[in-house]
Amino acid sequence: MATHPEERLxxxxxxxxxxxxxxxxxxxxxLAQRQGxxxxxxxxxxxxxxxxxxxxxxxxxxxxxxxxLPVSNRDHDVYLQAGTCREG
Numbered sequence: 001m002a003t004h005p006e007e008r009l010x011x012x013x014x015x016x017x018x019x020x021x022x023x024x025x026x027x028x029x030x031l032a033q034r035q036g037x038x039x040x041x042x043x044x045x046x047x048x049x050x051x052x053x054x055x056x057x058x059x060x061x062x063x064x065x066x067x068x069l070p071v072s073n074r075d076h077d078v079y080l081q082a083g084t085c086r087e088g
Contacts, residue, residue: 013021045053 013024
């Protein structure tokens with residue numbers, strides 16, 4: 001016989017410690033309140049704010065494109081696989 005979702009939830013909650021039960025119930029209440037609300041309206045950015053955000057994103061992208069020294073763990077991997085100590 002199939003159980004109702006509420007019964008399954010109560011069975012699972014009964015196995016949790018009290019603080020976890022409170023967290024789950026608080027989260028469920030949050031979701032229930034959120035479900036009844038309409039989604040927030042999108043806000044329009046000014047041209048200045050848009051340009052500032054794009055400039056910051058461009059700066060972050062530039063950081064990831066900078067070249068550094070080549071990195072290799074090849075020697076370390078050989079040491080681990082061979083099981084011998086390499087002096088060096």
